[in-house]
Amino acid sequence: MIKNFLKKIYISKTISSLVNLVGSPWKGRGVILMYHRVMEDKEMDKDLNHGLAVSCSNFEKQLKILKSKFNVCSLEEFINNLKKESNKFMVTITFDDGYKDNLDLALPILQEFNVPATIYITTRFPEKDTSMWWYELKE
Numbered sequence: 788m789i790k791n792f793l794k795k796i797y798i799s800k801t802i803s804s805l806v807n808l809v810g811s812p813w814k815g816r817g818v819i820l821m822y823h824r825v826m827e828d829k830e831m832d833k834d835l836n837h838g839l840a841v842s843c844s845n846f847e848k849q850l851k852i853l854k855s856k857f858n859v860c861s862l863e864e865f866i867n868n869l870k871k872e873s874n875k876f877m878v879t880i881t882f883d884d885g886y887k888d889n890l891d892l893a894l895p896i897l898q899e900f901n902v903p904a905t906i907y908i909t910t911r912f913p914e915k916d917t918s919m920w921w922y923e924l925k926e
Contacts, residue, residue, distance in 0.1 A: 817865055817877040820853075822846075824886045825893040843892055850900045853878055861903040880904040 824840035826833065831842050841849070853859050857878045860868070865879040880897075882889045885908030897904050 815876075816869060816874060817879070819862075819865070820878060820880050822880065822882050822893070823884060825888050825896070827892065843896065846893065847896055847900075850896065850902055854900055854902065859902050862905040864903075882906040884909050 822841060825843055825846050826840045828842045828844050831840060833840075850859075857876065859878045859880065862879050862881065865877050868875055868877050880902065882893065882904060885906050889906050893904070
């Protein structure tokens with residue numbers, strides 16, 4: 788209940804305008820957005836309320852907004868921009884842990900919007916040498 792209340796306050800037009808105005812001197816020259824999973828809308832209940840997933844429809848909305856307001860670039864372009872000490876604000880997208888849905892669900896959406904992303908793969912998963920504690924809790 789409190790979480791929803793705070794969320795409504797934060798996204799209200801008055802507060803978000805204030806945050807943008809006051810926060811701009813500390814905004815920096817870019818942001819790296821980190822995702823874990825993209826899931827079918829109907830499968831979102833399988834996220835176990837851990838917040839590791841975003842629905843396909845929500846991911847599409849986020850990319851639409853990002854593309855309309857910012858220069859969304861590859862991680863390499865992002866780093867080069869920082870090295871040049873350019874004032875150009877850039878956004879880059881990464882995925883942690885390399886879930887299969889990054890390939891099956893996120894990639895087609897990224898391609899649709901022509902948005903580059905970096906996917907970090909956890910090397911122990913292909914070797915089947917590890918498990919995730921939250922899956923053990925679910926079982």
